[in-house]
Amino acid sequence: MTDVLQQLTATIQDRIDNADPNSSYVASLHAKGLNKILEKVAEECTETLIAAKDAAISGDKKDLIYETADLWFHSLVMLSHMDVDSQSVLDELARRFDLSGIAEKASRTQHGKQN
Numbered sequence: 001m002t003d004v005l006q007q008l009t010a011t012i013q014d015r016i017d018n019a020d021p022n023s024s025y026v027a028s029l030h031a032k033g034l035n036k037i038l039e040k041v042a043e044e045c046t047e048t049l050i051a052a053k054d055a056a057i058s059g060d061k062k063d064l065i066y067e068t069a070d071l072w073f074h075s076l077v078m079l080s081h082m083d084v085d086s087q088s089v090l091d092e093l094a095r096r097f098d099l100s101g102i103a104e105k106a107s108r109t110q111h112g113k114q115n
C-alpha cells in the first residue's frame with residue numbers, strides 16, 4: 001500500500017518542481033498557493049463525509065472510496081507544498097502501532113495537553 005503513496009508523492013514532487021501549470025493539475029494548485037490547496041482539502045473532506053453518510057444509508061461504498069482517494073490525494077499535495085515528505089506521516093503512524101489510542105490520550109492529559 002505504501003508503494004502507491006510513495007509513487008504518488010514522487011509524481012507530485014516532480015510536477016511541483018518541473019511541470020507547467022497549464023498542463024499539470026498539481027503544478028496549477030501549487031502555483032495558486034496554500035489557500036487554494038487548503039480550500040480543495042476542505043472541499044474533499046466535506047465530500048468524503050457526505051459520501052460516508054450516503055453509504056451508511058444506501059450500503060453502496062463506491063463514492064466513499066472515490067472521495068477518500070480525492071481527499072488523500074489533495075492532502076499529499078498539501079504536504080508537498082509545505083515541504084513535508086509523506087513518509088514522515090507514515091513514520092508517525094508506524095510509531096503509534098503499539099500505542100493504544102486511549103493510552104495515548106491519557107498520556108497527553110498527563111502532560112497537560114487537552115487537545
Ligand SMILES: N=c1c2ncn([C@@H]3O[C@H](COP(=O)(O)OP(=O)(O)OP(=O)(O)O)[C@@H](O)[C@H]3O)c2ncn1[C@@H]1O[C@H](COP(=O)(O)O)[C@@H](O)[C@H]1O
Binds near residue numbers: 008
Ligand atoms: N490522483 C490524482 C488526482 N485525484 C484527483 N485529481 C484531480 O483533482 C481534481 C478534483 O477536483 P474536483 O473534483 O473538485 O474538480 P473540479 O471542480 O474540476 O476542481 P476545481 O475547478 O474546483 O479546482 C480533478 O481535476 C481531478 O482530476 C487528481 N489529479 C492528479 N492525480 C495524480 O497526480 C498525478 C499528476 O497529475 P498532473 O499534475 O495533472 O499531471 C496524476 O498522474 C495522478 O496520479
